[in-house]
Amino acid sequence: MDTxxxxxxxxxxxxxxKGYANVFVADIxxxxxxxxxxxxxxxxxxxxxxxAIVEEMNRRFSEEAGALRIDGTNAAADAEIYKHISxxxxxxxxxxxxxxxxxxxxTKRFRKMLTIEQFHDKKLADVYTKKYVDDPLSxxxxxxxxxxxxxxxxxxxxxxxxxxxxxxxxxxxTICDREPEREAEALKTMEAHxxxxxxxxxxxxxxxxxx
Amino acid sequence: MDTxxxxxxxxxxxxxxKGYANVFVADIxxxxxxxxxxxxxxxxxxxxxxxAIVEEMNRRFSEEAGALRIDGTNAAADAEIYKHISxxxxxxxxxxxxxxxxxxxxTKRFRKMLTIEQFHDKKLADVYTKKYVDDPLSxxxxxxxxxxxxxxxxxxxxxxxxxxxxxxxxxxxTICDREPEREAEALKTMEAHxxxxxxxxxxxxxxxxxx
DNA sequence: ATTGTAGGCTAATTTGGATTAGCCGTCAAG
DNA sequence: CTTGACGGCTAATCCAAATTAGCCTACAAT
Numbered sequence: 001m002d003t004x005x006x007x008x009x010x011x012x013x014x015x016x017x018k019g020y021a022n023v024f025v026a027d028i029x030x031x032x033x034x035x036x037x038x039x040x041x042x043x044x045x046x047x048x049x050x051x052a053i054v055e056e057m058n059r060r061f062s063e064e065a066g067a068l069r070i071d072g073t074n075a076a077a078d079a080e081i082y083k084h085i086s087x088x089x090x091x092x093x094x095x096x097x098x099x100x101x102x103x104x105x106x107t108k109r110f111r112k113m114l115t116i117e118q119f120h121d122k123k124l125a126d127v128y129t130k131k132y133v134d135d136p137l138s139x140x141x142x143x144x145x146x147x148x149x150x151x152x153x154x155x156x157x158x159x160x161x162x163x164x165x166x167x168x169x170x171x172x173x174t175i176c177d178r179e180p181e182r183e184a185e186a187l188k189t190m191e192a193h194x195x196x197x198x199x200x201x202x203x204x205x206x207x208x209x210x211x
Numbered sequence: 212m213d214t215x216x217x218x219x220x221x222x223x224x225x226x227x228x229k230g231y232a233n234v235f236v237a238d239i240x241x242x243x244x245x246x247x248x249x250x251x252x253x254x255x256x257x258x259x260x261x262x263a264i265v266e267e268m269n270r271r272f273s274e275e276a277g278a279l280r281i282d283g284t285n286a287a288a289d290a291e292i293y294k295h296i297s298x299x300x301x302x303x304x305x306x307x308x309x310x311x312x313x314x315x316x317x318t319k320r321f322r323k324m325l326t327i328e329q330f331h332d333k334k335l336a337d338v339y340t341k342k343y344v345d346d347p348l349s350x351x352x353x354x355x356x357x358x359x360x361x362x363x364x365x366x367x368x369x370x371x372x373x374x375x376x377x378x379x380x381x382x383x384x385t386i387c388d389r390e391p392e393r394e395a396e397a398l399k400t401m402e403a404h405x406x407x408x409x410x411x412x413x414x415x416x417x418x419x420x421x422x
Numbered sequence: 423a424t425t426g427t428a429g430g431c432t433a434a435t436t437t438g439g440a441t442t443a444g445c446c447g448t449c450a451a452g
Numbered sequence: 453c454t455t456g457a458c459g460g461c462t463a464a465t466c467c468a469a470a471t472t473a474g475c476c477t478a479c480a481a482t
Contacts, residue, residue: 019230022331025470034429037430041428041429042429046470046471115329119229156407157403160404164407171382175344178329182340199367237439246460251440253459256440423482424481426481433473435473438468443463449456451454
């Protein structure tokens, strides 16, 4: 009975590496440890496997909001901490987001699969943009907005500030998906990015005083 | 004789929309206006067509440096102008880069194809990163570096500044590839991004004076 | 005990799609 | 005017990969 789930798991791995069309049902079966025809006891077709993966992803999506927080465990409710956040905590926020997206096995495979398949189906394109663009921008925009309200950060346009925070992270992520050997370099760049982000957007007390 | 080239052109279009594995030789032939077997008078195999596309791209790559400049026609030699650049010119720089990447038909199709095929072949992954990450960062880093030297912009880390300039452009580009209907929105965001970039990194005379 | 169903296997079957064979018209070069 | 290579066509061929058929075992429920 667990086989049914293992099929999805192995199929996702293969789809994320080669793309749907280049994966053979027999490959999936082999990894699961059964023969190809036996797969059909669990799923009607290869396409049905793909669909099941997408459905499972939809179920998992709601669970992931936590990845965007500073320590990944606190509820978003205690937004209080964002009102007196330190640079190190901001780095932790970025690192957490980055490492979660990068290393969470399921997330990573699913993202790579979407990257490959995004142009085949408008729905997949929409999922991709929502999941890796709109949702992160929206959630982080909320957090950074809190910091602006609290006076920790300053800007005339929170949305663009959020773009400045997230776009480099996104770009580094796509680099690491493509070339995992650049991960260490990317992590360094990440930290330098956030430090400079903080320097740029932090309320500059000295400047304020001097005016 | 022109057929040979038209095959590459139509094949690239199809590969960029569906990915190599989902394109049939007969599809390519039909678009060219011939039958599938006739393709083999020009190319040994489907794979050979793909390879020829990649080779042609390599030839074209050197021509594209110009796209990264302000008006796309001046030689990089007159780097002088970057030493007293205005905000509008900076926006032109970003817009030019963005619109070239977005609309140049060949570039666009090739980029989409690479996006789909990047995980199939390490070489393609490397090409992608070089072309859409490292090269733009390097070239723009040079330009922005000039501006810093000239005192138009200020920063402690030109590379991160360049990342802050380019990463949002890159991200908007990938959005538009995926969802062309968001192009207008992306262009607005682009401009807001560059204005804020300029505001942030422009040498703040007032601040300098007041210290 | 019996039965039925879940899940596995081997051996077809089907099918789609790349490639090959072999023919034919055109046209430029001798 | 004839020949050969270029480029197109139709009709095979080939083959890999999805799917189906049909059988078998284990085991849970009645």
